[in-house]
Amino acid sequence: MVNSNDWRAKLVDAYPDIFHPVGDPPLAQGWPEVGNGWRDLLERCGGRIRTAVQAEGGTFQATQIKEKFGTLRFYWHGALSPDADAKVQEAIDLAEARSACSCEVCGEPGRLYGPGWLTTRCTAHAEGRRPEEIRPGFENVLIEERYVGDRRVVRCRRYDRENDVFIDVDPASLGIEEE
Incomplete structure (x- = not known):
């Protein structure tokens, strides 16, 4: 069970047209499996996607939102017009680009750290890792x-x-x- 104050649950509730929840919010496809620091960029992304889909029509459903290689990955399926598809892709590109320079823990400016498992962190949350060149x-x-x-x-x-x-x-x- 998820805490009702969890930002992820609030995001899914705020964008049912994107997440299409059924029952318990963590069971919604596209449930964000990322740190608290990326909350803002996902809220911005959700607003941009909603605007594009509502303006142009079509269907959209988030299928997976996660961190991979230190940055956001946002997967979806649907049927959109070419214009809506371009606007949705731009919204996702912006969110993914912001994740590459925002700490996944706190949201402050950050960068990619390694070695091994890559993460995007600010210096305070780098946990002794070294910045990737x-x-x-x-x-x-x-x-x-x-x-x-x-x-x-x-x-x-x-x-x-x-x-x-x-x-x-x-x-x-x-x-x-x-x-």
Whole structure:
């Protein structure tokens, strides 16, 4: 049984259109299996997803929300228009990017720590682990690649934690070339 003051239960209750709970909240698909520090980013994500789905129509259901390799993973299924799908994916991308620079314990600014099991923590919650090395210039950068025919297209976006937005980055400035 979950404490009724648990933020996860409140999140599931606040977004029944996303979680589709049946009975006890922890049994809802998509029950967030993450630390308290990521509460805010999941609340933001839920609001963005709801807005996209309501504006464009379609169906959406969270299926799993967890930490993997130190950052948030948000899985879902549904049927959305291309516009709604793009908006939902952007909401999830923002939440996942924020998780990469927010302590999973307290929500303060953090970074990836290792070795072994990777976690995102602030210095106070790093538990003696050492920060993972990040290649200079690649801090908080999301690199997306796709192929259009035989051509590789790369899009790079830097996550701005203060404003909770992505800023486009020229791939060439990171030494990444398209084919």
